[in-house]
Amino acid sequence: MTLSAEQQIEAFRRMWLIRYFEEAAIRLYGEGRYRGSTHPYIAQEATALGVCAALQSTDVVLATYRGHGAAIAKGADPKAMMAELLGKATGMCKGKGGSMHMSQTEVGFLGCNAIVAGHIAIAGGVALAQQLDGTGAVTACFFGDGASCEGVFYETLNMATLWKLPLLLVVENNEYAISTHVSDAISVPDISMRAQGFGLPGVTVDGRDFDAVYAAATQAVARARRGDGPTLLEAKTVRWSRHSAVAAGGAGGEKADRWKLTDPIPRFRQELIQRGILAEARAAEIERDARQVIDDAAAYAIDSPYPALEELHTDIFA
Amino acid sequence: MRELTYAQAINEGIREEMRHNGKIVVLGEDVGKYGGVFGVTRGLYDEFGAARVRDCPLNEAAIVGCAIGLAIAGRPAIAELEFMDFTTFAMDPITNQAPKLRFFWGGQVSVPLVVRTPIAAGLGFGTQHSQSLEAWLVHVPGLKVVMPSTAYDAKGLIKTAIRDPNPVVFAESISLYSARGEIPDEEYVIPFGKADIKRKGDDVTLVALGPIMPKALQAAEELAQQGVDVEVIDPRTVAPLDIDTIVNSVKKTGRLVVAHVAHKTGGVGAEIAQQVVERAFDSLDGPPVRVAAADVPIAASQRLEQATLPDVAGMMKACLSFRQ
Numbered sequence: 350m351t352l353s354a355e356q357q358i359e360a361f362r363r364m365w366l367i368r369y370f371e372e373a374a375i376r377l378y379g380e381g382r383y384r385g386s387t388h389p390y391i392a393q394e395a396t397a398l399g400v401c402a403a404l405q406s407t408d409v410v411l412a413t414y415r416g417h418g419a420a421i422a423k424g425a426d427p428k429a430m431m432a433e434l435l436g437k438a439t440g441m442c443k444g445k446g447g448s449m450h451m452s453q454t455e456v457g458f459l460g461c462n463a464i465v466a467g468h469i470a471i472a473g474g475v476a477l478a479q480q481l482d483g484t485g486a487v488t489a490c491f492f493g494d495g496a497s498c499e500g501v502f503y504e505t506l507n508m509a510t511l512w513k514l515p516l517l518l519v520v521e522n523n524e525y526a527i528s529t530h531v532s533d534a535i536s537v538p539d540i541s542m543r544a545q546g547f548g549l550p551g552v553t554v555d556g557r558d559f560d561a562v563y564a565a566a567t568q569a570v571a572r573a574r575r576g577d578g579p580t581l582l583e584a585k586t587v588r589w590s591r592h593s594a595v596a597a598g599g600a601g602g603e604k605a606d607r608w609k610l611t612d613p614i615p616r617f618r619q620e621l622i623q624r625g626i627l628a629e630a631r632a633a634e635i636e637r638d639a640r641q642v643i644d645d646a647a648a649y650a651i652d653s654p655y656p657a658l659e660e661l662h663t664d665i666f667a
Numbered sequence: 668m669r670e671l672t673y674a675q676a677i678n679e680g681i682r683e684e685m686r687h688n689g690k691i692v693v694l695g696e697d698v699g700k701y702g703g704v705f706g707v708t709r710g711l712y713d714e715f716g717a718a719r720v721r722d723c724p725l726n727e728a729a730i731v732g733c734a735i736g737l738a739i740a741g742r743p744a745i746a747e748l749e750f751m752d753f754t755t756f757a758m759d760p761i762t763n764q765a766p767k768l769r770f771f772w773g774g775q776v777s778v779p780l781v782v783r784t785p786i787a788a789g790l791g792f793g794t795q796h797s798q799s800l801e802a803w804l805v806h807v808p809g810l811k812v813v814m815p816s817t818a819y820d821a822k823g824l825i826k827t828a829i830r831d832p833n834p835v836v837f838a839e840s841i842s843l844y845s846a847r848g849e850i851p852d853e854e855y856v857i858p859f860g861k862a863d864i865k866r867k868g869d870d871v872t873l874v875a876l877g878p879i880m881p882k883a884l885q886a887a888e889e890l891a892q893q894g895v896d897v898e899v900i901d902p903r904t905v906a907p908l909d910i911d912t913i914v915n916s917v918k919k920t921g922r923l924v925v926a927h928v929a930h931k932t933g934g935v936g937a938e939i940a941q942q943v944v945e946r947a948f949d950s951l952d953g954p955p956v957r958v959a960a961a962d963v964p965i966a967a968s969q970r971l972e973q974a975t976l977p978d979v980a981g982m983m984k985a986c987l988s989f990r991q
């Protein structure tokens with residue numbers, strides 16, 4: 350399955366939305382406009398977009414606290430996200446979730462989760478519901494290399510394979526779990542090798558290469574829809590930014606600078622221009638527009654009111 | 668009316684709800700063909716099939732996590748954990764996920780989940796199979812915690828738990844599984860947050876949780892012979908807690924004893940006592956008394972376990988302590 354020109358351009362546009370959203374998130378944090386933390390998805394954009402481009406609107410995505418990228422890739426509204434970030438009443442979760450708990454169920458984004466790997470078994474359950482309902486929908490679950498060390502990941506690998514759940518387990522190997530490098534934490538060179546022991550396909554791709562991610566995700570989705578079960582898809586990527594607003598962690602200095610040369614967005618832009626899908630001028634316009642959307646979202650979020658105190662007591666029980 | 672055991676009553680409640688709602692899924696270890704280690708899910712697999720009654724590998728975290736995923740995707744889920752002690756492996760889904768998703772996502776999902784798990788205290792299973800951990804759970808906003816003490820209550824409450832669009836931990840009692848009770852022929856449910864006065868009395872209020880109820884009633888009968896009239900209250904659900912019924916009783920009796928098989932320190936008894944102190948201090952003739960497991964791990968040896976867990980004599984002594 351190949352993507353139409355419009356679909357590819359939309360993916361490109363969303364990459365810029367993510368990039369500018371995260372830059373704004375860092376800036377607004379620095380300005381003291383919200384507390385807590387934020388975990389930038391900068392430099393990982395091609396992975397979320399490559400996977401989500403292979404999904405339908407009726408499919409479901411679950412992500413981690415580093416999930417703003419997955420949210421935008423699945424079609425969440427940047428205005429509602431920005432307001433959520435700032436803890437405002439107009440946020441997608443009424444300001445109760447914040448940076449690490451965004452969600453927008455009506456676009457199939459079943460949210461961010463701040464317990465590392467805590468959402469993986471939940472994703473399995475969503476996929477089980479899809480299987481039982483027979484809708485043909487699939488679930489994609491994003492998580493990090495660090496999360497792939499948690500027990501519940503292995504529990505879910507086993508159960509999802511056993512039950513042939515329509516699930517994509519997308520491990521974004523950005524080399525670091527806060528400060529811990531994969532070579533100090535993981536006993537195999539490729540996390541996708543874990544799949545062998547559980548009897549499901551494991552694939553490793555360059556997570557900065559939109560086309561490669563899209564191709565692998567398309568295969569995995571097709572397999573899931575056929576009823577053949579889950580795939581473990583490892584996207585090797587990097588993050589040049591800090592782990593979070595609070596914790597530095599990870600690569601810095603020269604290594605990070607070198608990584609910036611592999612920025613997935615200019616790379617995808619080049620591809621689209623070479624394919625004749627996108628002209629230079631149009632590419633620049635898309636970038637400008639994306640920046641404007643995010644600037645507007647930030648202004649909207651700043652101007653929005655805080656939640657009423659009554660909200661403390663709502664949404665606890667249905 | 669028919670007589671059913673507590674285990675059969677729960678089974679019947681689940682069965683009825685699964686007939687009403689074709690979306691409900693049961694999952695857990697040995698719950699399918701085998702019918703559950705204590706037989707509570709017996710026959711469900713034959714009636715509803717392997718898709719809806721799912722034998723799972725040994726992975727408590729993934730069982731409850733998966734049940735949450737089913738629930739938020741519109742399929743009410745009933746997960747079984749074979750002993751309450753094993754909730755520890757599933758504490759993230761039980762405490763960080765199920766009761767929180769709705770809140771931090773601003774009401775975008777509901778979580779119709781029941782985690783069924785039995786308390787084994789007093790049966791010689793030893794340290795890691797004898798704990799009553801409701802106190803850990805009532806501390807978590809967003810969770811409901813049920814502790815049925817009779818077959819009748821168990822059936823009515825499991826049906827309410829399954830219909831509830833929120834996460835519920837349903838703490839059964841292994842020592843009660845074979846206890847028989849009258850079950851109406853027609854369907855019924857029992858609302859959460861409504862205590863049941865298991866025995867009326869005027870002299871002392873004895874609040875007893877789950878598995879200790881038969882002993883509490885025995886203590887009350889023996890005290891009646893001595894002229895002490897004990898009112899025995901079963902909260903039935905510890906979250907939400909029907910504190911009004913307890914406070915009203917204490918206003919009448921002036922004396923409060925709370926009994927549970929969980930350890931004393933930080934137990935639900937302390938919470939009930941404090942709420943009564945806050946609401947009915949002037950009615951109390953003396954400080955509330957807790958009768959609970961000693962603050963030591965529960966030993967396997969019968970002699971040691973009996974010395975650890977609360978018993979009839981302990982409850983009688985507590986009820987008489989107000990007399991001086």
Ligand SMILES: Cc1ncc(C[n+]2csc(CCOP(=O)(O)OP(=O)(O)O)c2C)c(N)n1
Pocket residue numbers: 415463464465466492493494495496497523525526527592
């Ligand atoms: C269960 C749990 N343990 C620890 C943490 C603290 N923590 C937050 S992010 C993180 C690193 C996770 O790394 P990885 O899974 O590789 O994802 P990344 O942050 O790189 O996207 C840690 C240790 C947590 N939130 N949850």
